[in-house]
Ligand SMILES: [Zn+2]
């Protein structure tokens with residue numbers, strides 16, 4: 514039915530037409546539903562204190578008469594009185610509740626005593642409430658509100674104000690993420706601001722055909738030679754071992770040497786095989802940033818390959834507005850063994866993306 518037709522029907526029936534929610538921003542039914550949900554959420558906290566019961570009564574009153582919280586009505590009539598709220602405690606068989614509904618002074622003081630606790634609880638539970646409402650498809654965001662009567666003899670009034678986030682503020686999370694179609698990530702080479710040594714490494718690339726390459730090869734060769742010869746000595750020791758115990762000791766020695774040398778020189782091997790690898794750990798403690806990579810790239814100036822120190826960042830598509838620069842390249846751990854992956858700082862084991870240093874693109878791996 515169109516708006517015009519709606520108005521016509523209302524006119525014909527001689528009743529006051531409910532104002533369109535898109536004109537006034539007020540939807541009594543949605544306010545009522547929101548209040549009912551908040552009450553249900555609050556009931557789930559397992560908090561049996563009086564303050565929470567007061568909050569639940571306030572929700573219940575709102576559910577019954579949502580229009581009393583209408584923001585653009587008579588401000589003197591907005592909200593619920595302490596006598597009404599505390600009188601509503603008969604629901605919980607609270608002793609003294611019928612008295613509070615009649616005695617203004619008593620109810621006023623009681624409510625004053627409860628209100629700070631209610632506000633504190635509301636703050637602490639803000640996320641529970643917001644998520645609970647979102648899960649039920651409600652978009653209104655209620656806030657506790659007290660209208661001060663002031664010194665004019667008017668009573669304080671209690672209730673909620675409602676924010677409608679639609680078109681106002683961006684929700685913290687995108688409401689719908691299609692996990693089967695997460696956007697690609699684009700890795701960008703980022704500035705490296707670590708200490709001097711790291712900056713120096715970053716500022717140049719090591720041309721593999723030039724002196725940098727010779728140092729690299731000499732380093733790799735020396736490491737290999739060292740490991741091989743020590744292992745060889747141990748192997749000879751093992752074959753010459755007189756007892757099972759010395760044999761085992763020598764075997765253990767080999768294992769230790771191999772794993773230690775992998776820790777120290779493994780990056781050389783990985784860099785040679787994969788052309789990109791996490792930079793050796795000894796660079797990390799020297800600077801604030803982590804996640805440095807070493808990569809071999811074709812270098813036009815060097816007319817060959819060059820090794821350079823790099824750092825990549827990307828925006829996390831799952832985190833949306835909060836995901837800027839949050840993805841860093843790290844180890845694939847056991848799940849993606851032997852691979853480098855992009856991990857989001859906000860959820861390193863959930864927002865995981867593939868990493869390709871040539872195309873600088875990645876796709877969601879979950
Ligand atoms: Zn993320």
Ligand SMILES: [Zn+2]
Pocket residue numbers: none
């Ligand atoms: Zn290729």
